[in-house]
Amino acid sequence: MTEFVVTLDLDGVTDKAGLMDRCARDLRLPDYFGRNWDALADVLSDPGVWPDGAAEKGLLVVVRDWRPYAQARPDEWETALEVFSHASAATVALALGGSS
Numbered sequence: 001m002t003e004f005v006v007t008l009d010l011d012g013v014t015d016k017a018g019l020m021d022r023c024a025r026d027l028r029l030p031d032y033f034g035r036n037w038d039a040l041a042d043v044l045s046d047p048g049v050w051p052d053g054a055a056e057k058g059l060l061v062v063v064r065d066w067r068p069y070a071q072a073r074p075d076e077w078e079t080a081l082e083v084f085s086h087a088s089a090a091t092v093a094l095a096l097g098g099s100s
Contacts, residue, residue: 004059011065044087064095
């Protein structure tokens with residue numbers, strides 16, 4: 001059972017730098033987050049990063065408004081999907097409704 005849900009809102013994101021900034025902001029990542037694919041993979045797999053033991057209780061990251069980014073940067077989006085799919089401290093889900 002998921003007890004902790006966080007939303008990653010990609011509305012207006014058009015490049016990797018924007019994606020990493022949005023991850024840092026929306027996921028409330030630590031200041032040492034390196035804003036690269038390896039760093040994102042690390043934090044999504046580190047239960048110690050999430051507040052109040054959220055990873056142990058069931059952490060769901062909902063990614064919304066992702067389609068424009070996926071269309072603008074398909075290679076980057078492919079990498080993002082790979083990183084999201086290998087997250088071990090969180091379940092990452094793509095919101096299908098409400099995206100243009």
